[in-house]
Amino acid sequence: MNVGDFIIMDSAYKQICKTFPHTQKVHFPTHERITRVGIKRQRQISLNFLCGTNCLNSSMLFHRQWNIGMLNTLFMKDTVTLGVGWANYQNNPDIYTSLLLRNILSKKHIHSVRDSYTEKLLRSTGVQNILNTGCPTMWDLNNDHCTQIPSRKSKNVIFTLTDYRKDSIKDSIFIRALKKSYEDIYFWIQGANDYAYLQSLGNLIQDIKIIPANLSDFDAALSNTHSVDYAGTRLHAGIRAMQKFKRSIILSVDNRAEEKKKDFNLPVISRDLSLEEYIHIFNGNMTTNISLPLDNIQNWKNQFS
Incomplete structure (x- = not known):
């Protein structure tokens, strides 16, 4: 319903293909619950990448932009975030959200978030292995x-x-x-x-x-x-x-x-x-000068070398 999602996914997919040039990629829609077929595919894949700007929020039991629940954590492989963001300015995450994210996000990998605000709130859930890389839509704006x-x-x-x-x-x-x-x-x-x-x-x-x-x-x-x-x-x-x-x-x-x-x-x-x-x-004249966190972007990529 929002074509902006295609802009995000086009850029995210481009970066994932650069990082994993020889692997097959399988798509799971974040707006829908994981299905029986999805559970079968989860047994076949190695790792999930969560791509999107507003996937996280402070009350994920009631607001499911990323449509998962605690039960999903039993069937899903580890998830690594790529440029994810927090939906709107909100209070600190509730207990359910903190438990859910600690369970489903990989403890072995570094997670990529889109901004400092998201980094702050995600850290408050107990997830500490985070880098602020900005959104992958911006990574080529050097x-x-x-x-x-x-x-x-x-x-x-x-x-x-x-x-x-x-x-x-x-x-x-x-x-x-x-x-x-x-x-x-x-x-x-x-x-x-x-x-x-x-x-x-x-x-x-x-x-x-x-x-x-x-x-x-x-x-x-x-x-x-x-x-x-x-x-x-x-x-x-x-x-x-x-x-x-x-x-x-x-x-x-x-x-x-x-x-x-x-x-x-x-x-x-x-x-x-x-x-x-x-x-x-x-x-008026306006110079475009994007300040990219190049070291953080490279460090996130390097973990998969």
């Missing part, structure tokens, strides 16, 4: 890559909104600023209800061109649209744009963007800006 991302505004822009973080007043100001700053404006549908939300904004959306809710369409728009920036509330759409060497301005709507900005200098701005402030940012 200095050589970032220097190829334009600093000046392009003629056109692709933007996104978030169906579960609606604010018609703030988002209307944002769109008005885009219209005053760019020639052609495209909207990419990343989430299931993003388009319905856009339509609810009325006459403001006239002349906006729609990009279908497929990653291939978004990639094509980034690659084939002449002189285009990205701006919007969808974090991984912004990271995908940077992967494609496009200037990206991400509007913060949750802890993921805020923590990535703190840790890695991701180009994130407030969603509470005025029309004039948005226009000033869009029309």
